[in-house]
Amino acid sequence: MDGIYTLANDVVCNQLVALLNSIEVHAGREMPVAVIAYDNRLTNVQAAIAPRPQVMLLDDPALFAPWEAFSRQVWQRHPTAIATWRKKGIADVYRLTSNRRYAAFDGRAPFDRFLYLDADTLLLNSPQIFFAALDSHSLVTYDFQHKDPSHIFDVTASKLPEVFSPAEIHRAIFCAGCFAGRRGAFSAEQRDWLLQHLAAGEAEILYPNAPNQSVLNYMAMRLAQRESASFSIHNLALHLPPEQATGNSVTSSHFVEQAGRVYDRGHPLTYLHYIGLPADLFNQLCSGRNVDFPYRETFLHYRYLYEPEKQPESRGKRVLAKPGVVKRILKKLRLAFG
Incomplete structure (x- = not known):
C-alpha cells in the first residue's frame, strides 16, 4: 500500500x-x-x-x-x-x-x-x-x-x-x-x-x-x-527535462501564485516547502494578525479550504512579523531551490 x-x-x-x-x-x-x-x-x-x-x-x-x-x-x-x-x-x-x-x-x-x-x-x-x-x-x-x-x-x-x-x-x-x-x-x-x-x-x-x-x-x-x-x-x-523541473522552496522569489497553485516559469510546482519559517508566523496569521511571508495566500487557501468562514479577517496593515526576521532566515538558509 x-x-x-x-x-x-x-x-x-x-x-x-x-x-x-x-x-x-x-x-x-x-x-x-x-x-x-x-x-x-x-x-x-x-x-x-x-x-x-x-x-x-x-x-x-x-x-x-x-x-x-x-x-x-x-x-x-x-x-x-x-x-x-x-x-x-x-x-x-x-x-x-x-x-x-x-x-x-x-x-x-x-x-x-x-x-x-x-x-x-x-x-x-x-x-x-x-x-x-x-x-x-x-x-x-x-x-x-x-x-x-x-x-x-x-x-x-x-x-x-x-x-x-x-x-x-x-x-x-x-x-x-x-x-x-x-x-x-x-x-x-x-x-x-x-x-x-x-x-x-x-x-x-x-x-x-x-x-x-x-x-x-x-x-x-x-x-x-x-x-x-x-x-x-x-x-x-x-x-526531469530542464524545462519541466520546478523549484519547490519558499526561498525562491519568482514563483507565481494562482488559485491554490504555484507556478515556476509557467509550470506548476509539485510541492512547496516553507523551509525555515517558524510555526509562529503561521499561527499568528491564523489568529488574525496580518503578518507577511512568501506565498502566504497559498497557505491560507489550503488552511481554510473546507472552512472559509473560519478564516479570520486580518487585523491592521500587512506587516512583516518581527521586522526583518523572514528576510534574515531566507538569507541564512542560502538555498537555491529553483
Whole structure:
C-alpha cells in the first residue's frame, strides 16, 4: 500500500491542516496519510484528523525506540556534537524526535511505499511522479539541495572527500523535508554496518545543526555505495527535462501564485516547502494578525479550504512579523531551490 507520512504536533497544527487539505486535493481523499507524533502535544492534531478516516496517528513509542536509539549511537560517535549541545543546555540529541521520520522505513510501518512531507509543506500536484520513480529506485527526492551541501554535511571536514566524491554529493544529497522510499530499508544489520564506519571516523562529516537531515543523507548515500545493485537514489530535479523541473522552496522569489497553485516559469510546482519559517508566523496569521511571508495566500487557501468562514479577517496593515526576521532566515538558509 502506498501512503504519505508527515511529522507533527499541536505547534504546527495549522500547517498540518493545510497540508492534509492539499493532499486531499492533489492526491485524492482515498490517499492514506500517517501523522508521526513529534511529541505528546497532540490534542489539536487528534481533533484535526478525527473527521478524516484516511488519516492515522502514529504515536507508538515502540516503533520509534530503535530509531531514536540509533540516532543516539550515531551522534555519540561524532567528535564534538554532544559536548556542543550540552553547552547549549540540550540534554539529548538535538531535535531527537525529528528523527522519528526514519520509522517510515521500519518493517512495522503501515505503508509499503511512501512519500514523506514535512508539515511545513503543501502538496500542489499529483504525487505519482514519486511513486512511479520508486518502481526503479529505492529512494526518490526532488530538490536542489546539491547547490548547498553545507546544510547536509560539514564541508570543512577533511574526511568528507574520502567518504563521498563531489559527483556523489551532487547527484544524491537531498532535503529531508520531502523524500519517497520503501518500507524495510535500513535493516538492523545495515544500521550496525553504518555505525561501524561512523565509529571509524566518518562521523566527523555529519552536520550537527540539522541532525536528522545529515544522518538520513549519510545512511542513504553510504548504503547506495555498498549495495549499488539494489539501492539507488534518484533526484527528479536532475533527471526531469530542464524545462519541466520546478523549484519547490519558499526561498525562491519568482514563483507565481494562482488559485491554490504555484507556478515556476509557467509550470506548476509539485510541492512547496516553507523551509525555515517558524510555526509562529503561521499561527499568528491564523489568529488574525496580518503578518507577511512568501506565498502566504497559498497557505491560507489550503488552511481554510473546507472552512472559509473560519478564516479570520486580518487585523491592521500587512506587516512583516518581527521586522526583518523572514528576510534574515531566507538569507541564512542560502538555498537555491529553483
